[in-house]
Amino acid sequence: MLASTLFCLTFANRPVETHPFETGTGFGQSPGISTPYRQTLPAGQSTTAGKVVLSTGEVNSLVELRLELTAAFENPFDPEDISVDFLVDPASGKNYEIPAFFYRDANRALDSGKEVVTAVGKGDWRVRWAPREAGRHSVRIRVRARTGEIVGQPTSVKVTERSSPGFIRVSERDHRFFSFENGTAYFPIGANICWGGDRGTFNYDDWLPKYSANGVNYGRLWLSPGWSTFGLERTGKTEDGLGMGQFDLNNLWRLDYVVRKAAANGLNLMLTIDSYNILRDRDGAPYWNESPHNSDNGGPLRIWSDFWTSEKMDRLYRAKLRYLVGRYGAFSNVMSWEFWNEVDLTRDFDADRVQAWHQRMGQYLRSIDPYQHLISTSFSSSAGQRGIDGLAEIDYVQTHHYSSPDIASVVADSQVKKTLLGKPHYVGEIGADWQGPRGDADPKGLQIHDPLWVSIASANAGAAMPWWWDNYTEPLNLYSVWKPAAKFISGIDWPGENFRVVRPTFRFQQKPPSPRREDLVIADGPRSWEPGEAFNRPRDIQISPAGEVLTEGPISSILHGRVNHPDMTNPLRFLVNFDRPTTFKVTVSEVSGYGGAALRILLDGIVVADKAFPDPDGNAKTTSITAFNGTYSVTVPKGSHHIVVENPGADWVAASYRFTNVKTIARPALQGWVSAGDSMIIGWVRRAGRTWQSVIVDKTKLAPTEPSYLNISGLASGTWLLELWNTTTGDIEKRIPVEVKASGRVDIPLPAIATDLAFKLRRAKA
Numbered sequence: 001m002l003a004s005t006l007f008c009l010t011f012a013n014r015p016v017e018t019h020p021f022e023t024g025t026g027f028g029q030s031p032g033i034s035t036p037y038r039q040t041l042p043a044g045q046s047t048t049a050g051k052v053v054l055s056t057g058e059v060n061s062l063v064e065l066r067l068e069l070t071a072a073f074e075n076p077f078d079p080e081d082i083s084v085d086f087l088v089d090p091a092s093g094k095n096y097e098i099p100a101f102f103y104r105d106a107n108r109a110l111d112s113g114k115e116v117v118t119a120v121g122k123g124d125w126r127v128r129w130a131p132r133e134a135g136r137h138s139v140r141i142r143v144r145a146r147t148g149e150i151v152g153q154p155t156s157v158k159v160t161e162r163s164s165p166g167f168i169r170v171s172e173r174d175h176r177f178f179s180f181e182n183g184t185a186y187f188p189i190g191a192n193i194c195w196g197g198d199r200g201t202f203n204y205d206d207w208l209p210k211y212s213a214n215g216v217n218y219g220r221l222w223l224s225p226g227w228s229t230f231g232l233e234r235t236g237k238t239e240d241g242l243g244m245g246q247f248d249l250n251n252l253w254r255l256d257y258v259v260r261k262a263a264a265n266g267l268n269l270m271l272t273i274d275s276y277n278i279l280r281d282r283d284g285a286p287y288w289n290e291s292p293h294n295s296d297n298g299g300p301l302r303i304w305s306d307f308w309t310s311e312k313m314d315r316l317y318r319a320k321l322r323y324l325v326g327r328y329g330a331f332s333n334v335m336s337w338e339f340w341n342e343v344d345l346t347r348d349f350d351a352d353r354v355q356a357w358h359q360r361m362g363q364y365l366r367s368i369d370p371y372q373h374l375i376s377t378s379f380s381s382s383a384g385q386r387g388i389d390g391l392a393e394i395d396y397v398q399t400h401h402y403s404s405p406d407i408a409s410v411v412a413d414s415q416v417k418k419t420l421l422g423k424p425h426y427v428g429e430i431g432a433d434w435q436g437p438r439g440d441a442d443p444k445g446l447q448i449h450d451p452l453w454v455s456i457a458s459a460n461a462g463a464a465m466p467w468w469w470d471n472y473t474e475p476l477n478l479y480s481v482w483k484p485a486a487k488f489i490s491g492i493d494w495p496g497e498n499f500r501v502v503r504p505t506f507r508f509q510q511k512p513p514s515p516r517r518e519d520l521v522i523a524d525g526p527r528s529w530e531p532g533e534a535f536n537r538p539r540d541i542q543i544s545p546a547g548e549v550l551t552e553g554p555i556s557s558i559l560h561g562r563v564n565h566p567d568m569t570n571p572l573r574f575l576v577n578f579d580r581p582t583t584f585k586v587t588v589s590e591v592s593g594y595g596g597a598a599l600r601i602l603l604d605g606i607v608v609a610d611k612a613f614p615d616p617d618g619n620a621k622t623t624s625i626t627a628f629n630g631t632y633s634v635t636v637p638k639g640s641h642h643i644v645v646e647n648p649g650a651d652w653v654a655a656s657y658r659f660t661n662v663k664t665i666a667r668p669a670l671q672g673w674v675s676a677g678d679s680m681i682i683g684w685v686r687r688a689g690r691t692w693q694s695v696i697v698d699k700t701k702l703a704p705t706e707p708s709y710l711n712i713s714g715l716a717s718g719t720w721l722l723e724l725w726n727t728t729t730g731d732i733e734k735r736i737p738v739e740v741k742a743s744g745r746v747d748i749p750l751p752a753i754a755t756d757l758a759f760k761l762r763r764a765k766a
Contacts, residue, residue, distance in 0.1 A: 173495040377398075598612050
């Protein structure tokens with residue numbers, strides 16, 4: 001926690017050797033233009049420095065030092081104009097430097113429901129320091145300005161042992177998980193809370209205690225674009241402290257406030273430095289036309305794509321990283337820096353150039369951050385970018401995903417794929433619909449609940465983090481959705497268990513007298529725009545009379561059009577032979593904004609449905625079209641038939657498929673995700689077919705399953721203790737001992753399940 005006292009640094013004149021800097025303004029200014037923070041020295045006076053004076057002789061937690069610094073500068077955010085550093089020399093010899101930062105205090109008030117932040121004073125220089133080790137330290141201040149360089153006299157400081165668990169790291173015991181510096185496991189569970197809206201920090205006063213009271217320990221804040229609550233860089237005049245090379249000190253004051261508020265409520269934070277919007281000029285919330293980066297607004301970039309190769313932009317970005325490290329690096333509840341939100345949505349995205357940029361900036365950030373915070377970045381594509389995700393400078397990877405019929409399965413599948421990188425992975429954004437929260441349809445938070453539980457059971461490094469905090473979680477008061485999961489994960493030593501994902505099977509405790517029938521659903525297949533992929537070619541899908549898909553391999557969720565994608569056109573032909581009539585349903589969830597698409601269904605060669613999905617603006621806007629979302633149905637008589645689904649239109653359409661009442665249920669209608677550790681098994685089981693699409697959109701009524709056994713193998717033989725958890729209340733509804741056979745196999749008894757349940761299985765102590 002931040003010490004409440006501001007310790008002063010005093011400066012005393014003494015002879016020093018100076019090293020003159022080049023005169024002139026820094027890279028953030030135009031010639032002859034001064035910032036409002038400009039400071040001059042009387043003729044003949046040079047920069048002076050002295051000893052660090054603390055009101056007490058020892059520290060053991062974060063302290064903030066206010067510098068009574070007098071030096072000449074035009075722009076305090078430009079390290080080529082002035083840089084102030086706190087030099088730390090521990091007895092261990094592991095020396096490090098902390099950038100000082102320019103600070104201005106502020107007050108806040110609410111005016112007609114909107115936060116108003118008012119600057120207080122002219123500003124000063126500060127240092128935030130969280131000692132890295134106990135023992136005697138020698139500390140000094142170094143100032144490099146246009147008037148020269150000087151190093152202050154050393155001061156001896158005693159650092160006592162800290163009581164906090166320290167900063168968050170990738171665990172040394174298992175690189176798939178996080179832990180604190182003291183080795184305690186950390187499993188982030190929380191939400192995106194990226195900006196505060198009109199009420200700004202006053203909203204965080206309301207939100208953060210509610211999250212904390214329900215076990216949430218993680219949040220994500222955006223520092224870009226300029227319209228956001230914490231926007232660092234805002235378009236405007238240099239003399240007003242705006243434009244590139246300047247940082248909005250009022251917004252930074254807001255960020256200080258929320259970082260401290262989060263720490264007080266036990267939340268660790270990801271700070272997202274930039275979002276794709278600033279380099280996007282159309283569609284998808286563009287901000288380029290308003291961005292301070294844009295040369296039309298006085299910025300350094302003629303065109304968005306120059307960002308990745310511009311030397312001037314690199315210098316500006318390094319200055320921003322330096323400032324952020326100085327101002328927020330000492331907060332241990334700052335879990336990580338995220339370079340970009342969904343960087344692949346920047347206009348004219350070039351993976352090679354963006355990868356090289358991430359490597360450059362990652363190396364620089366590592367070199368200046370004495371606390372070695374974790375570094376990440378994110379993509380809109382669920383697949384991510386392997387070249388960037390795999391960089392040594394990227395500590396952990398994320399998935400962002402929206403708008404699949406079964407978002408829970410996508411979370412589990414993403415973990416299987418991303419864990420191959422050998423890094424922690426969690427789903428950084430998840431939502432049932434990218435267009436909006438759908439709160440009227442989903443008032444109880446199924447789109448939060450299911451991804452949350454499946455991410456735990458499939459051994460993600462953290463919980464799946466929902467979007468739509470301010471217009472869904474808060475107005476519907478859904479904070480309690482997290483509490484049962486937070487109780488469930490409490491005490492799990494994630495990096496110590498050696499968790500491995502296992503596939504459960506199910507069998508009835510007592511076989512029903514006659515089999516039931518349910519719908520066959522084919523959804524959440526891959527989305528690819530790569531020619532040559534197996535699922536981007538015409539395919540025959542063989543379905544058995546019992547409603548089982550016999551064709552191996554995934555079935556694409558994208559139907560490519562003949563006009564724009566002739567090399568990826570992939571009609572599906574379903575081959576069926578059912579003993580009863582069925583309804584075949586195609587659910588459209590998205591249509592390309594690059595020209596629209598179409599849907600045609602043929603039954604035994606005869607067209608039975610032919611729908612055009614035209615692009616209403618003639619390709620002017622390329623945002624995906626949702627006006628055609630819905631279900632398109634045809635009746636299929638009993639017997640042998642072939643059904644072709646194709647897209648004769650221009651571009652792509654996203655779809656899922658359903659055959660009603662054809663799937664024979666010979667086994668319990670359950671789906672399960674299980675992770676087995678050395679001393680604990682964790683799992684989540686839900687009623688099969690209980691997806692967000694089926695429950696919320698299709699309003700499907702699913703009967704509870706019969707009592708069953710969940711079967712897993714590969715365990716140590718002996719007695720284990722089973723806990724069955726109610727995922728809505730967080731109650732343990734049953735505790736019973738179960739025996740693992742000599743073969744390592746166990747039958748876990750499950751009651752009838754209408755929705756879902758979670759379980760833990762712990763090895764009994766000898």
